[in-house]
Amino acid sequence: MEKEFVSLIKKNESIILKICNIYCKEIEDRQDLHQDILVQLWKSFPNFDKRSKITTWMYRIALNTAVSRYRKEKKVPIKEAISERLVSDSSNDDENVRLLYLAIEGLNKIEKAITMLYLDGIKYKEIGEIMGLSESNVGFKINQIKSKLREKLKIDML
Incomplete structure:
Protein backbone atom coordinates (compact mmCIF):
# COMPACT_ATOMS: atom_id res chain seq x y z
CA MET A 1 0.00 0.00 0.00
CA PRO A 77 -6.67 38.02 3.64
CA ILE A 78 -9.38 36.96 1.18
CA LYS A 79 -7.50 38.50 -1.72
CA GLU A 80 -4.19 36.69 -1.92
CA ALA A 81 -1.44 37.94 -4.18
CA ILE A 82 -1.28 34.77 -6.26
CA SER A 83 -0.45 36.53 -9.49
CA GLU A 84 3.16 37.20 -8.57
CA ARG A 85 3.76 33.59 -7.48
CA LEU A 86 2.11 32.08 -10.54
CA VAL A 87 3.68 34.46 -13.03
CA SER A 88 7.12 34.16 -11.46
CA ASP A 89 6.77 30.37 -11.52
CA SER A 90 6.34 30.44 -15.30
CA SER A 91 8.68 31.78 -17.93
CA ASN A 92 5.75 33.23 -19.87
CA ASP A 93 6.02 37.01 -20.01
CA ASP A 94 2.78 37.36 -21.95
CA GLU A 95 0.99 40.47 -20.71
CA ASN A 96 -2.44 38.86 -21.14
CA VAL A 97 -1.48 36.00 -18.83
CA ARG A 98 -0.18 38.46 -16.26
CA LEU A 99 -3.42 40.42 -16.42
CA LEU A 100 -5.48 37.25 -16.08
CA TYR A 101 -3.60 36.25 -12.93
CA LEU A 102 -4.08 39.73 -11.52
CA ALA A 103 -7.81 39.39 -12.14
CA ILE A 104 -7.88 35.92 -10.55
CA GLU A 105 -6.25 37.45 -7.48
CA GLY A 106 -9.54 39.24 -6.75
CA LEU A 107 -11.60 36.04 -6.63
CA ASN A 108 -12.62 34.37 -3.37
CA LYS A 109 -11.07 31.05 -2.33
CA ILE A 110 -13.82 28.88 -3.84
CA GLU A 111 -13.79 30.80 -7.12
CA LYS A 112 -10.00 30.44 -7.26
CA ALA A 113 -10.29 26.68 -6.81
CA ILE A 114 -12.95 26.37 -9.51
CA THR A 115 -10.88 28.57 -11.83
CA MET A 116 -7.77 26.46 -11.24
CA LEU A 117 -9.67 23.27 -12.03
CA TYR A 118 -11.28 24.83 -15.10
CA LEU A 119 -7.93 26.11 -16.40
CA ASP A 120 -6.50 22.62 -15.85
CA GLY A 121 -9.10 21.33 -18.32
CA ILE A 122 -11.14 19.43 -15.74
CA LYS A 123 -14.69 18.73 -16.94
CA TYR A 124 -17.67 20.33 -15.15
CA LYS A 125 -18.85 16.98 -13.81
CA GLU A 126 -15.49 16.25 -12.19
CA ILE A 127 -15.20 19.81 -10.84
CA GLY A 128 -18.61 19.21 -9.26
CA GLU A 129 -17.42 15.97 -7.67
CA ILE A 130 -14.31 17.69 -6.31
CA MET A 131 -16.11 20.77 -5.01
CA GLY A 132 -19.32 19.06 -3.89
CA LEU A 133 -21.47 20.90 -6.44
CA SER A 134 -23.87 19.80 -9.14
CA GLU A 135 -22.61 19.91 -12.72
CA SER A 136 -25.11 22.66 -13.57
CA ASN A 137 -24.03 24.69 -10.52
CA VAL A 138 -20.42 24.41 -11.69
CA GLY A 139 -21.43 25.76 -15.09
CA PHE A 140 -23.30 28.61 -13.44
CA LYS A 141 -20.35 29.47 -11.18
CA ILE A 142 -17.87 29.32 -14.07
CA ASN A 143 -20.06 31.73 -16.05
CA GLN A 144 -20.19 34.06 -13.03
CA ILE A 145 -16.41 33.85 -12.65
CA LYS A 146 -15.89 34.57 -16.36
CA SER A 147 -18.14 37.63 -16.07
CA LYS A 148 -16.21 38.86 -13.02
CA LEU A 149 -12.90 38.33 -14.81
CA ARG A 150 -14.13 40.05 -17.99
CA GLU A 151 -15.32 43.03 -15.96
CA LYS A 152 -12.07 43.19 -14.02
CA LEU A 153 -9.96 42.89 -17.16
CA LYS A 154 -12.01 45.57 -18.91
CA ILE A 155 -11.44 47.96 -15.99
CA ASP A 156 -7.72 47.15 -15.78
CA MET A 157 -7.22 47.69 -19.50
CA LEU A 158 -8.72 51.22 -19.49
Whole structure:
Protein backbone atom coordinates (compact mmCIF):
# COMPACT_ATOMS: atom_id res chain seq x y z
CA MET A 1 0.00 0.00 0.00
CA GLU A 2 2.86 2.40 0.82
CA LYS A 3 4.55 1.89 -2.56
CA GLU A 4 1.25 2.45 -4.35
CA PHE A 5 0.69 5.68 -2.39
CA VAL A 6 4.21 7.02 -3.06
CA SER A 7 3.85 6.24 -6.76
CA LEU A 8 0.48 7.99 -6.85
CA ILE A 9 1.91 11.10 -5.17
CA LYS A 10 4.92 11.25 -7.50
CA LYS A 11 2.68 10.92 -10.54
CA ASN A 12 0.20 13.61 -9.43
CA GLU A 13 2.23 15.96 -7.25
CA SER A 14 1.47 18.90 -9.54
CA ILE A 15 -2.08 18.88 -8.15
CA ILE A 16 -0.77 19.45 -4.64
CA LEU A 17 1.71 22.10 -5.74
CA LYS A 18 -0.94 24.11 -7.61
CA ILE A 19 -3.22 24.17 -4.60
CA CYS A 20 -0.37 25.15 -2.29
CA ASN A 21 0.57 28.01 -4.63
CA ILE A 22 -2.99 29.30 -4.76
CA TYR A 23 -3.66 29.21 -1.03
CA CYS A 24 -0.29 30.18 0.46
CA LYS A 25 1.78 33.27 -0.15
CA GLU A 26 4.94 32.38 1.77
CA ILE A 27 7.15 29.42 0.89
CA GLU A 28 7.09 28.13 4.48
CA ASP A 29 3.29 28.15 4.45
CA ARG A 30 3.26 26.32 1.11
CA GLN A 31 5.58 23.68 2.55
CA ASP A 32 3.37 23.30 5.65
CA LEU A 33 0.23 23.01 3.54
CA HIS A 34 1.99 20.48 1.29
CA GLN A 35 2.74 18.35 4.35
CA ASP A 36 -0.82 18.72 5.67
CA ILE A 37 -2.21 17.61 2.31
CA LEU A 38 0.12 14.60 2.18
CA VAL A 39 -0.94 13.58 5.69
CA GLN A 40 -4.64 13.85 4.80
CA LEU A 41 -4.12 11.92 1.55
CA TRP A 42 -2.29 9.17 3.47
CA LYS A 43 -5.04 8.98 6.11
CA SER A 44 -7.73 8.84 3.42
CA PHE A 45 -5.93 6.48 1.05
CA PRO A 46 -7.19 3.22 2.62
CA ASN A 47 -10.77 4.48 2.19
CA PHE A 48 -10.40 5.45 -1.47
CA ASP A 49 -13.04 3.30 -3.16
CA LYS A 50 -11.96 3.84 -6.78
CA ARG A 51 -15.47 4.92 -7.85
CA SER A 52 -14.02 8.28 -8.87
CA LYS A 53 -10.79 9.08 -10.64
CA ILE A 54 -7.71 9.25 -8.45
CA THR A 55 -7.13 12.86 -9.50
CA THR A 56 -10.67 13.79 -8.49
CA TRP A 57 -10.09 12.24 -5.08
CA MET A 58 -6.73 14.03 -4.72
CA TYR A 59 -8.16 17.41 -5.70
CA ARG A 60 -11.02 16.97 -3.22
CA ILE A 61 -8.75 16.05 -0.30
CA ALA A 62 -6.19 18.73 -1.16
CA LEU A 63 -8.75 21.50 -1.61
CA ASN A 64 -10.63 20.54 1.55
CA THR A 65 -7.36 20.58 3.48
CA ALA A 66 -6.37 23.96 2.04
CA VAL A 67 -9.77 25.54 2.66
CA SER A 68 -9.90 24.16 6.22
CA ARG A 69 -6.44 25.51 6.94
CA TYR A 70 -7.36 28.82 5.32
CA ARG A 71 -10.43 29.14 7.56
CA LYS A 72 -8.39 28.37 10.69
CA GLU A 73 -5.83 31.03 9.81
CA LYS A 74 -8.04 34.07 9.85
CA LYS A 75 -4.96 36.21 9.41
CA VAL A 76 -4.85 35.38 5.69
CA PRO A 77 -6.67 38.02 3.64
CA ILE A 78 -9.38 36.96 1.18
CA LYS A 79 -7.50 38.50 -1.72
CA GLU A 80 -4.19 36.69 -1.92
CA ALA A 81 -1.44 37.94 -4.18
CA ILE A 82 -1.28 34.77 -6.26
CA SER A 83 -0.45 36.53 -9.49
CA GLU A 84 3.16 37.20 -8.57
CA ARG A 85 3.76 33.59 -7.48
CA LEU A 86 2.11 32.08 -10.54
CA VAL A 87 3.68 34.46 -13.03
CA SER A 88 7.12 34.16 -11.46
CA ASP A 89 6.77 30.37 -11.52
CA SER A 90 6.34 30.44 -15.30
CA SER A 91 8.68 31.78 -17.93
CA ASN A 92 5.75 33.23 -19.87
CA ASP A 93 6.02 37.01 -20.01
CA ASP A 94 2.78 37.36 -21.95
CA GLU A 95 0.99 40.47 -20.71
CA ASN A 96 -2.44 38.86 -21.14
CA VAL A 97 -1.48 36.00 -18.83
CA ARG A 98 -0.18 38.46 -16.26
CA LEU A 99 -3.42 40.42 -16.42
CA LEU A 100 -5.48 37.25 -16.08
CA TYR A 101 -3.60 36.25 -12.93
CA LEU A 102 -4.08 39.73 -11.52
CA ALA A 103 -7.81 39.39 -12.14
CA ILE A 104 -7.88 35.92 -10.55
CA GLU A 105 -6.25 37.45 -7.48
CA GLY A 106 -9.54 39.24 -6.75
CA LEU A 107 -11.60 36.04 -6.63
CA ASN A 108 -12.62 34.37 -3.37
CA LYS A 109 -11.07 31.05 -2.33
CA ILE A 110 -13.82 28.88 -3.84
CA GLU A 111 -13.79 30.80 -7.12
CA LYS A 112 -10.00 30.44 -7.26
CA ALA A 113 -10.29 26.68 -6.81
CA ILE A 114 -12.95 26.37 -9.51
CA THR A 115 -10.88 28.57 -11.83
CA MET A 116 -7.77 26.46 -11.24
CA LEU A 117 -9.67 23.27 -12.03
CA TYR A 118 -11.28 24.83 -15.10
CA LEU A 119 -7.93 26.11 -16.40
CA ASP A 120 -6.50 22.62 -15.85
CA GLY A 121 -9.10 21.33 -18.32
CA ILE A 122 -11.14 19.43 -15.74
CA LYS A 123 -14.69 18.73 -16.94
CA TYR A 124 -17.67 20.33 -15.15
CA LYS A 125 -18.85 16.98 -13.81
CA GLU A 126 -15.49 16.25 -12.19
CA ILE A 127 -15.20 19.81 -10.84
CA GLY A 128 -18.61 19.21 -9.26
CA GLU A 129 -17.42 15.97 -7.67
CA ILE A 130 -14.31 17.69 -6.31
CA MET A 131 -16.11 20.77 -5.01
CA GLY A 132 -19.32 19.06 -3.89
CA LEU A 133 -21.47 20.90 -6.44
CA SER A 134 -23.87 19.80 -9.14
CA GLU A 135 -22.61 19.91 -12.72
CA SER A 136 -25.11 22.66 -13.57
CA ASN A 137 -24.03 24.69 -10.52
CA VAL A 138 -20.42 24.41 -11.69
CA GLY A 139 -21.43 25.76 -15.09
CA PHE A 140 -23.30 28.61 -13.44
CA LYS A 141 -20.35 29.47 -11.18
CA ILE A 142 -17.87 29.32 -14.07
CA ASN A 143 -20.06 31.73 -16.05
CA GLN A 144 -20.19 34.06 -13.03
CA ILE A 145 -16.41 33.85 -12.65
CA LYS A 146 -15.89 34.57 -16.36
CA SER A 147 -18.14 37.63 -16.07
CA LYS A 148 -16.21 38.86 -13.02
CA LEU A 149 -12.90 38.33 -14.81
CA ARG A 150 -14.13 40.05 -17.99
CA GLU A 151 -15.32 43.03 -15.96
CA LYS A 152 -12.07 43.19 -14.02
CA LEU A 153 -9.96 42.89 -17.16
CA LYS A 154 -12.01 45.57 -18.91
CA ILE A 155 -11.44 47.96 -15.99
CA ASP A 156 -7.72 47.15 -15.78
CA MET A 157 -7.22 47.69 -19.50
CA LEU A 158 -8.72 51.22 -19.49
